[in-house]
Amino acid sequence: MRPFTYERATDARAAVAAVSRPGAKFISGGTNLLDLMKLEIERPDHLVDISRLPLAAIEDPPDGGLRIGAQAVNSQVAADARVRTGYPVLAEALVAGASGQLRNMASVGGNLLQRTRCPYFYDTGAGCNKRAPGSGCDAIGGVNRTHAILGASDSCIATHPSDMAVAMTALEARIELLGADRSVRTVAVGDFYRLPGDTPHIETVLRPDEMITAVVLPPPPPGGQLYRKVRDRASYEFAVVSVAAVVSTDEGTSTGGGPGTIADARVVFGGVAHKPWRSFAAEDSLRDRPATMTTYRAAAEAALADAVGRGGNDFKIELARRTLCRTLAEAAEAAGDAQRRGGRSGRDEGDHGTR
Amino acid sequence: MLSGGAGDPAGTRATMARAEESPLIGQPLNRVDGPLKVTGRATYAYEQWEAGPPLYGFILGATIGRGRITRIDTARAERLPGVRLVMTHHNAPPQGTRDESTFLEFPRAFTALANPEIHFHGEPVALAVATTFEQARAAAGLIDVTYAVGPGRYDFAARLDHARTPKKMKIGLAADTAVGDFDAGFDAADVTIDQHYTTPFCSAQPMEPHACLAVPRGEDLIVHTGIQIVDMARTSIAGTLRMDERRIHVVSPYIGGGFGSKLRVHYETILAAIAARVLDRPVKIALTRQQTFPLVGMRPTSHQRVRLGSGRDGRLVAIAHDVTMSTNPDVEYAEQTGVTTRSLYAAPHRATSHRLTALDLPRGEDVRAPGHAPGLMAVEAAMDELAHELSMDPVELRIRNEPELDPERGVPFSDRHLVDCLREGERRFGWKRRPMKPATLREGRRLIGYGVAAAIRPHPQWATRVRVRLEADGTAVVQSDMTDMGTGTYTTLTQVAADGLGLPPERVRVELGRSEFPVSGGSGASWGAGNSSTAVHRACAALRDELLAAACGDTRSPLYGRDPATAVLADGGVRAGGVSVPLGEIVGLVRPGGEGLAAEGGTRPMAEEPNYAAYSINTYGAHFAEVGVDADTGEIRLRRMLGVFSAGRVLNAKTARSQLLGGMIWGLGMALEEAVAVDVRSGALVNRDLAQYLVPVHADVPEIDAVILEGFDEKANPLGVKGLGELGICGAGAAVGNAVFNATGVRVRDFPITLEKLLPGLPPQE
Structure with a gap:
């Protein structure tokens, strides 16, 4: 680790002012940044600690929805009753996202900004355009089992590691940003992340002097919500592929029941791209179609139509399709159940906490 | 249970x-050492603090897989505050060479920074030593290395066709064996299986990363390191540094797991020892977790063909296990993978074989149950x-x-x-x-x-010696350079000694992991428990014979005149015919000077059994x-x-x-x-x-x-x-x-x- 100076910000504006000096970086839970500093992948000269700023509240805005302070820790959000009942996909993603110890430290803002786990990004001896622009991408043609199949470029095939951000994309959350000039702007999480292009080191639209102050969730969408994370071991591992789905259905009108119809759906993948990957093509193909495996398969084909494997990750294309199909089926089922009960539903409550 | x-x-x-x-x-x-461990009082190698503040070393690894260093510039690193030494192949002292004639690998010399050749990715090319760890690491980062990259062989699947018979299998095993006529038996079998299986490179990864504190003391060198076999480590260090073995004192009381990766010393120990001698200061080096992957050996990747021929009733008539594994070309390592089938199932026709293909990758070493x-x-x-x-x-x-x-x-x-x-x-x-x-x-x-x-x-x-000494106060001390890498040696030897001497366990103290103690085979190959418990049992038996003889034969003893065959050691004393005399009293009769009564016990190598x-x-x-x-x-x-x-x-x-x-x-x-x-x-x-x-x-x-x-x-x-x-x-x-x-x-x-x-x-x- 390189020498650096440290200050604890006293208020949000001071924090933004402090981070505008060259070489300065925010630190909150440090669950990713400190690791990267020890490996000298991140080399800040100055750290501005924002973890103690009064930005940890989870509030009910007057127009509905939920406003989650950027310094709320992941465990706090996952346990919040409003999140668990109104936004179960988010609670599930958070619980699947890290061990209890990490969730107790990691902030919402920091989770959004965590860096890729590409092994070549981690190896300072390897070529990586994200870590060292212009040094090439050793993952292309290398060991790339975990890498992107959608939206990648010849400069970078890394994936974004966050589970939480995938769920937030499905919930159409907006990110609230405070600038050094005291300006406040909000950006939809779907517009927050950038594809790698030829500048993979620039990962978001966040300006150097901006700070995330909150994530605002609109009122809960109708229907069933599910987060499904596929991984190589039961805990402490990033997604090979994940899916966040929000599905609402219209019950079949015939007396015999039969499959209902998909009224609306949101489909977002994790682990497949440089950002949470929302598939509008899949959503379009689902709308007003019967809630059957044939419909889901068509949506999966549409979602992965442009997918490109790089050798080691070829399997992720079919894995993503299969994971999407099953998640949609279960989310539609949850939607039907909820409709019958007159509420929203994801998985059973008892399923939380064990992952 | x-x-x-x-x-x-x-x-x-x-x-x-x-x-x-x-x-x-x-x-x-x-575990008798459990309280020490959970309260942080069991001191592991990197936590040792002897002879004042040490200097810290940091190893710089090669960023190519095969080739040579054409230029290495240490000037910027040497100018950094706190830097005491930057060692490369230019200024590393000459070292002994690896003697392949020894039965086991572990006592052989292990050279570092010996020449500009690069044999595998991550091989040390320099060591920076400074006042603080951070300075040493920063200095290592300022060393400029230019390489001539050579053609390397890294792809096991592509090199399978280049496999050769090993020069020598481990521990005297035969590379190939055959019983009956496998081909004939297999061809005639009713049912056959002929399949290939592959296993990957695996790494031992004990929780405690490999670390060493080397402390020079006059002509002597104290080496604190987590090591499975203390005596062989001493021989290896002595052979590498060209020192008199008796001048080296290895200390390894607590080890945070080894699983084979601490059977022998590696770069952190050799480089700490060399730097400590060069600077005449204590030097401490720990590998980072990342460095432990290339630098302490790994289980080679394998390609195994297994052929089974059986009757319809399932009785095997033929079994063959043909193994190809990778090896580093410079340090041949032939894992005994095909040996697995030699004693497992009956079949009249059988064959096993081992072949190696050279890859320019980190050396193969034992990983649990090689x-x-x-x-x-x-x-x-x-x-x-x-x-x-x-x-x-x-x-x-x-x-x-x-x-x-x-x-x-x-x-x-x-x-x-x-x-x-x-x-x-x-x-x-x-x-x-x-x-x-x-x-x-x-x-x-x-x-x-x-x-x-x-x-x-x-x-x-394997050969193991232990010493058991009964103190004048009736407590027992067991000493051996045997090790406990979390396996429970302290506890099991306490139990064996307590039973052997009729003592409660709290009156037995086990001292392990120092080269001054009687030499053991250490921990490895699943032999540690058998060797050391047998040796303790024998030492206690010798003590018992002497104590009973004294208790019944010494005129000053309250048990004088009784038949030693009826006397036993129990409850901290010698007991015969309903009379019990405290052990310390009998020890005092035999050793009136207060120095206690000691005996050694041991085992022989299996070849002699x-x-x-x-x-x-x-x-x-x-x-x-x-x-x-x-x-x-x-x-x-x-x-x-x-x-x-x-x-x-x-x-x-x-x-x-x-x-x-x-x-x-x-x-x-x-x-x-x-x-x-x-x-x-x-x-x-x-x-x-x-x-x-x-x-x-x-x-x-x-x-x-x-x-x-x-x-x-x-x-x-x-x-x-x-x-x-x-x-x-x-x-x-x-x-x-x-x-x-x-x-x-x-x-x-x-x-x-x-x-x-x-x-x-x-x-x-x-």
């Missing part, structure tokens, strides 16, 4: 008699394939091929209970619920499968696993696992069970998760940390148990004890892999079984 398998009255009587003589052996005594761990992955999968082919229960197939004599050597087994392990496990696990037809048992979205595999591991013996020639001495086990496979994604999760083991008599039911559970969990990792990924373009190891090199986490292991059959192998040693440190991993992975087949009907022969290998064979989604 101890539970009888096959009940025989004579054996039970013998067991009861032994329980009376040795009430502590076998008991689940808590040979048998990867070997059983293949042969026990092949047995499962044969059972499937025959529509036979795989437990019955194994029992049907139980040999009467060691099938290669033709000698009797000392004490073989593989069938008992299989039967006991079958009963406890509820094996009868296993579906004979794969991919037929489902629970919701999960495909459920059961798997079984056998375990075998030789029980070796007639029983090792006359018998095949092994440990056995049977693993049972149940897995659930997600029918949509192919994710495999263990549901439960049981191992039943036979390893003679157990010294401590708790530490033995812990060892076995750890091995079983590792086997689960070998089956599903563990693999060092090599970038075949550069020779770099890609996944060099524990976030990327996957091993099982708690959530992967929902229900697991290890059961040890009661036993006593009288051919092994007088305590009837056999080593079981490596037994738990043997066969465990194969049981999991076989369960995956039973669940899915997909046979994956390329380990680990990751989900993409199952994906094409999963049922269509409905």
Whole structure:
């Protein structure tokens, strides 16, 4: 680790002012940044600690929805009753996202900004355009089992590691940003992340002097919500592929029941791209179609139509399709159940906490 | 925990008699060093603080896989504040060379920074030593190295055709063996299996990364390091630094796991020792977790062809196990993977072979249960394939091929209970619920499968000496350079000594891991417990004879005149005819100077023990696993696992069970998760940390148990004890892999079984 100076910000504006000096970086839970500093992948000269700023509240805005302070820790959000009942996909993603110890430290803002786990990004001896622009991408043609199949470029095939951000994309959350000039702007999480292009080191639209102050969730969408994370071991591992789905259905009108119809759906993948990957093509193909495996398969084909494997990750294309199909089926089922009960539903409550 | 398998009255009587003589052996005594460890008072190598503040060294590794250093510029590094030394091949002192004639690898010299050649990615090219760790690391980062990159061989699959017979197998084993006429037997068999299996590079990764504090003291050098075999480390350091062995003092009381990676010294120890001598200051070096991947050896990758020929009744007529593994070309390492099948199943026609193909990758070294761990992955999968082919229960197939004599050597087994392990496990696990037809048992979205595999591991013996001294206050001190790497040596030797001297355990103190103590074989090859407990038992027997003779023969003794044959050591005293005299009193009679009474005990290498020639001495086990496979994604999760083991008599039911559970969990990792990924373009190891090199986490292991059959192998040693440190991993992975087949009907022969290998064979989604 390189020498650096440290200050604890006293208020949000001071924090933004402090981070505008060259070489300065925010630190909150440090669950990713400190690791990267020890490996000298991140080399800040100055750290501005924002973890103690009064930005940890989870509030009910007057127009509905939920406003989650950027310094709320992941465990706090996952346990919040409003999140668990109104936004179960988010609670599930958070619980699947890290061990209890990490969730107790990691902030919402920091989770959004965590860096890729590409092994070549981690190896300072390897070529990586994200870590060292212009040094090439050793993952292309290398060991790339975990890498992107959608939206990648010849400069970078890394994936974004966050589970939480995938769920937030499905919930159409907006990110609230405070600038050094005291300006406040909000950006939809779907517009927050950038594809790698030829500048993979620039990962978001966040300006150097901006700070995330909150994530605002609109009122809960109708229907069933599910987060499904596929991984190589039961805990402490990033997604090979994940899916966040929000599905609402219209019950079949015939007396015999039969499959209902998909009224609306949101489909977002994790682990497949440089950002949470929302598939509008899949959503379009689902709308007003019967809630059957044939419909889901068509949506999966549409979602992965442009997918490109790089050798080691070829399997992720079919894995993503299969994971999407099953998640949609279960989310539609949850939607039907909820409709019958007159509420929203994801998985059973008892399923939380064990992952 | 101890539970009888096959009940025989004579054996039970013998067991009861032994329980009376040795009430502590076998008991689940808590670790005597446990309180020290959980309160942070057990001092590990890197935490040692001797002779004032040390200097810190940081190793810089090569960023090419093969080639040579054409230029190395240390000027910027040397100018950094606090930097005391930057060592490269230009200024490293001359070192001794590796003497390949020794029986074992571990005492051989281990050179560092000896020349500009690069043999593998990550090989040390420089050492920076500074006042602080941060300065040393920063200095290492300022060293400019220019390389001439040479053509490297990194791709195992592409180099299989270049395999050659090893110059020398480990520990005197034969590379190839043959009994009968394999080809004829195989060709004539009713049913045959001929399959290839591959296992990846694996890394030992103990929790304590490799570290050393070297302290010069005059002409002497104190070396604090976590090491499994203290004496061989001393020889290796002396040979490398060209020092008199007696001037080197190795200190290794606590070791945070080794699993083979601390059998010998590596770069951190040699470079700390060299730098300490050059600077005449204490120097401390720890490898980073990332550095431990290339720098302490790894289990080579293997390609194993297994051929089984049997009758319709499942009786094997032919078995062949042909193994090709990788080796670093400069330091040949031939893992004994094919040895696995030599004593396992009966078959009149048999063959094994070992071949090596050279890869310019980090050297191969022992990783837990070398040979048998990867070997059983293949042969026990092949047995499962044969059972499937025959529509036979795989437990019955194994029992049907139980040999009467060691099938290669033709000698009797000392004490073989593989069938008992299989039967006991079958009963406890509820094996009868296993579906004979794969991919037929489902629970919701999960495909459920059961798997079984056998375990075998030789029980070796090596020379070990211990000293037991009875103090004037009647307490006992056990001393040996034997080690405890978390295995429980402190505790088990406490139990053996307490029983041997009739003392309560709190009046026994065990001191380990110092080269001043009597020399042992250390911990490795599952021989530590057998060697050291036998040696302690013998030392105590010698003390007992002397004490009883003195108690009954010394006129000043209250027991004078009694028959020593009726006297016993019990409850901290010598007792005869209802009269008990405290031990300290008798010790005082024999050694009036207060220096206590000492005796040594020992074991000989197995080559000098007639029983090792006359018998095949092994440990056995049977693993049972149940897995659930997600029918949509192919994710495999263990549901439960049981191992039943036979390893003679157990010294401590708790530490033995812990060892076995750890091995079983590792086997689960070998089956599903563990693999060092090599970038075949550069020779770099890609996944060099524990976030990327996957091993099982708690959530992967929902229900697991290890059961040890009661036993006593009288051919092994007088305590009837056999080593079981490596037994738990043997066969465990194969049981999991076989369960995956039973669940899915997909046979994956390329380990680990990751989900993409199952994906094409999963049922269509409905």
